Amino acid sequence: MALPRKLKNMNLFNDGNSYLGIAKSVTLPSLGRKMESYRGGGMNGPVKADLGFSDDGIQLEWKTGGLDLISLRQFGAIKAAGVPLRFTGFYQQDDTGEDSQVELVVRGRHETIEMGDAQPGEDTEHAMTTTCSYYKLTVDGEEVIEIDLLNFIEKVNGVDMLEKQRAALGF
Template sequence: MTHILRKFNAHVDGYSTHLEIEKITPPLVRDQVEAIKAGGLLGELDVPLGVQKLEAGLMVNSRNKLLMGKAGLTPGKSTRVTFRGVSVSEIDGSQQDEVLIIQGRLNVDSNDWQAQSKTDTDYKIGSITYYKHLIDGQLVYEIDLLNMIGVVDGVDQWADIRGGLGL
């Protein structure tokens, strides 16, 4: 089914940005690879060793003091951002709900101030330690870097390795 994103929102530590949010950039889940050139291989091969650093972002159309106050926190402190989106099928009108939960550190990137125009503010979410993505309540991704959990399509890809390490 074709589902087209209709509306979305971001909650930053519980604060709803539904009147300000303009853009969301979800994390990209990509392999962290290293190339090997073993003597018995015909050519170079990338070997996956985990996941690449996760990064996300959001853009709001305001100068929100509460959001700005989430950037530049002391070490060990982070912010929880929950993205919610609703997609509707053009074929049958069915609705699909998505939820992304991210734990990381907010960094603010203020854009230019211009007279008689709105001022967008970009926030990058870096140092992400936790990412969870659900579609209609079904788990697509759950990545918990600190606890070596890597669920993809409902299957924990790292369970055996964690067990071997006694974690």
């Protein structure tokens, strides 16, 4: 029997600024694909064709304690990859002591900033949803997934999934 790797600690960097002690939580992006069912003659059931990424896009949700002026000043960023964020996490298995360093780099812009409740003597937090055009997940120094929607790049486990499509399109 084995125990799973659990997040023991984390940090978030916003445009190079460390949020150590400020970042309260980070919801890492869901990765989704747009799939369409197809069933033709001679098929006993449907098979879903992969049509690329989901229309839901890639979103990072995160919360900070207190007043976050850096994020507020970034609201309305013009460039689709205008806000760089980097999550770092330390994961560990309690049965073996084995650890993993996880890094997620995204670039995008803030879709929503929730200011939270303002009440004297109570905790204050901001909740941000950042819509991302770039995503790169690295575990223990190994690049696992890289997605660059603006530059037509999708790499999974070192395999360039769009290489042949880029060549066919002439770039």
